[in-house]
Each structure stands twice: as structure tokens, then as C-alpha cells.
Amino acid sequence: MALAIEAVNLVKEFGGFRAVDGVNLRVEEGVIFGLLGPNGAGKSTTIRMILGLLKPTSGYVRVFGIDVERNRREVLRITGYMPQHFSLYEDLTVEENMRLYASLFGLKGGEAEERIRELMDEFVLWEFRNRLAGKLSGGMKQRLALAVALLHRPKLLVVDEPTAGVDPPLRRYFWEKFRELKRRGVTILVTTHYMDEAENCDRIALMSRGRVAAEGTPLQIKRLAFGGDLVELVVEGDPRPALDGYGARLVEFEGDGSYSRIRLLVPDASEALVPLTKMLEQRGVKVVRAYPLPVSLEDAFIRLTTGR
Numbered sequence: 299m300a301l302a303i304e305a306v307n308l309v310k311e312f313g314g315f316r317a318v319d320g321v322n323l324r325v326e327e328g329v330i331f332g333l334l335g336p337n338g339a340g341k342s343t344t345i346r347m348i349l350g351l352l353k354p355t356s357g358y359v360r361v362f363g364i365d366v367e368r369n370r371r372e373v374l375r376i377t378g379y380m381p382q383h384f385s386l387y388e389d390l391t392v393e394e395n396m397r398l399y400a401s402l403f404g405l406k407g408g409e410a411e412e413r414i415r416e417l418m419d420e421f422v423l424w425e426f427r428n429r430l431a432g433k434l435s436g437g438m439k440q441r442l443a444l445a446v447a448l449l450h451r452p453k454l455l456v457v458d459e460p461t462a463g464v465d466p467p468l469r470r471y472f473w474e475k476f477r478e479l480k481r482r483g484v485t486i487l488v489t490t491h492y493m494d495e496a497e498n499c500d501r502i503a504l505m506s507r508g509r510v511a512a513e514g515t516p517l518q519i520k521r522l523a524f525g526g527d528l529v530e531l532v533v534e535g536d537p538r539p540a541l542d543g544y545g546a547r548l549v550e551f552e553g554d555g556s557y558s559r560i561r562l563l564v565p566d567a568s569e570a571l572v573p574l575t576k577m578l579e580q581r582g583v584k585v586v587r588a589y590p591l592p593v594s595l596e597d598a599f600i601r602l603t604t605g606r
């Protein structure tokens with residue numbers, strides 16, 4: 299599998315402060331990869347080094363095998379970037395901004411006009427084409443910024459908090475776009491503070507204090523945070539003696555003598571529930587209900603970044 303991004307031992311120091319402290323990332327081509335982490339974790343700094351906008355103190359990045367420091371122009375040609383803060387010209391109109399960036403990306407004449415028109419339609423910007431970018435609403439600014447990032451049909455799209463301050467319908471629209479781009483083979487690196495959005499990522503790297511604290515699929519991250527999957531059972535009586543010596547850790551118990559509700563930590567909920575129920579029944583415990591307990595990525599995130 300080709301790597302869209304390979305970051306090796308990336309370090310960035312500002313004065314004596316290490317904002318990025320030895321980050322390793324491998325992002326496969328064609329995936330939606332989420333970079334998560336609390337404020338100040340080093341996400342934007344990492345992104346800027348990946349794009350060649352900031353020189354690493356040490357370490358290096360390859361984008362589709364191209365060394366970013368040595369071939370910055372080539373990398374910029376195949377990457378689209380939507381920065382965390384609106385960075386287009388506020389005193390130019392929507393259309394003028396698109397024209398300007400189209401020419402910076404090397405799009406010419408009819409090709410540029412066609413692509414601008416296409417993106418204006420796609421992102422519902424046509425009717426606002428003569429409005430100054432600085433006068434757009436927050437959501438419209440984000441739509442324009444994404445349209446501009448896509449002008450030159452990049453193979454890698456890097457979006458830094460694209461949905462910050464965006465209303466729910468537009469957030470959903472953005473994610474539909476990301477999935478559509480993925481279907482067309484575009485690799486996407488996205489940062490977000492919305493954990494429901496992060497669930498949509500194929501893989502996630504969780505950053506904390508300049509380091510990658512965890513990396514994997516959303517399911518793997520949750521398992522890592524909790525040491526397994528949680529299952530909940532409602533049973534008759536007290537099942538605790540029957541659980542003795544069985545490979546599932548009891549993490550919560552609530553019982554009134556006649557019924558109990560228990561929570562267990564197991565390596566894999568989908569594999570554990572049937573044998574667990576069977577075992578309890580064999581030991582004379584009647585199981586009323588047994589189900590996997592969904593944990594949110596938010597719980598995992600808080601646990602991994604704060605230890606709580």
C-alpha cells in the first residue's frame with residue numbers, strides 16, 4: 299500500500315518549547331485520517347510541517363514518497379490545504395479569490411473558468427460570487443476555503459478544523475464531501491474537536507503534548523483506552539461467585555438481592571457475549587439480558603489525554 303504521508307521523528311521547537319516532540323505518522327493512500335488532541339497538542343504545527351510550510355527542527359516528511367523539504371513546490375501541487383483560520387483575501391470577492399488561487403495553482407483560461415464554475419455550484423457559492431470574502435458568514439467562508447483547497451484536484455487534502463463554528467447541516471455536508479472525495483481516491487487528513495466526526499475516520503492519531511498518544515481505528519482507540527470492550531448483563535441473583543476465575547474483569551456491580559446489573563471488561567464484546575452467557579447459565583445464574591456497551595470516542599479521548 300502506498301503511503302500518502304510518512305512523517306518520521308518530527309520535532310518542532312519554538313524557542314526552548316517543544317510543540318511537536320517526535321511524531322511518527324503513516325497515512326495510507328485513500329483513507330480519511332483524523333488527527334485529534336486537545337488545544338495546543340501540536341496538530342496544526344504537525345500539519346504545517348507535513349505541507350512544507352514550516353521547517354522541522356528535526357525529522358522529515360514524505361508525501362507520496364516525495365521529500366517535502368527538498369521538493370516543496372511539487373508537494374504543494376498535489377496537496378490541498380484548508381487552514382484552521384480563514385486565510386483568503388477578505389477584500390476580494392468570492393470569485394476573485396477563486397481566480398487568484400486558480401492562477402497560483404497553474405490553472406489556465408477555460409480550464410480555470412470551468413473548474414471555478416464547477417466548485418461554485420458544488421459549494422453553493424455562485425449566488426455569492428460578487429460578495430467580498432470578508433463579508434461572508436462563517437459557514438460560507440468555510441465553504442469557500444474548502445472550494446479553494448480543491449481547485450487543483452489535489453491527491454491529498456489537509457483540512458485543519460474545517461467544521462469549527464459550522465452549523466450541524468453544513469458539518470454533515472462537509473463530511474459527505476470528504477467521503478465522496480475518498481471514493482474518488484483522495485486521501486484526507488483532518489483535525490477536529492468533534493468526536494462524532496472522528497468516528498467517521500478510518501484511522502485516528504491522538505496527539506497529546508506534542509506526541510502521538512495512540513493510533514489506530516476508532517474501535518482500536520477505544521479498546522486501548524479501556525483495556526477492552528465493555529459488556530453489560532442483567533442477571534438474577536448475585537453472579538459474582540460464578541464469575542470467579544473467568545477471564546472477564548468486573549468493573550461495575552449493582553444488585554438488590556434479586557437482580558444484578560454488572561459491567562465486565564472483555565477483549566472483544568462480539569465474541570465474548572455468547573460464551574459468557576452460556577457459562578453463567580451453566581453455573582446456575584439466569585441471564586435476563588446481555589449486550590455490548592457502546593463507549594464513545596469522547597470517553598476514550600478524555601481517558602487517554604487526561605488519565606481519567
Ligand SMILES: Nc1ncnc2c1ncn2[C@@H]1O[C@H](COP(=O)(O)OP(=O)(O)OP(=O)(O)O)[C@@H](O)[C@H]1O
Pocket residue numbers: 312317335336337338339340341342343344382
Ligand atoms: N509560531 C509559534 N511560536 C511559538 N509557539 C507556537 C507557534 N505555533 C504554535 N506554538 C505553540 O505550540 C503548541 C502547539 O500548537 P498547535 O497550534 O500546533 O496546537 P493544536 O493542536 O493545533 O491546537 P488547537 O486545537 O488549539 O488548534 C502550542 O502551545 C502553541 O502555543
Ligand SMILES: [Mg+2]
Pocket residue numbers: 341342343382458
Ligand atoms: Mg490547531
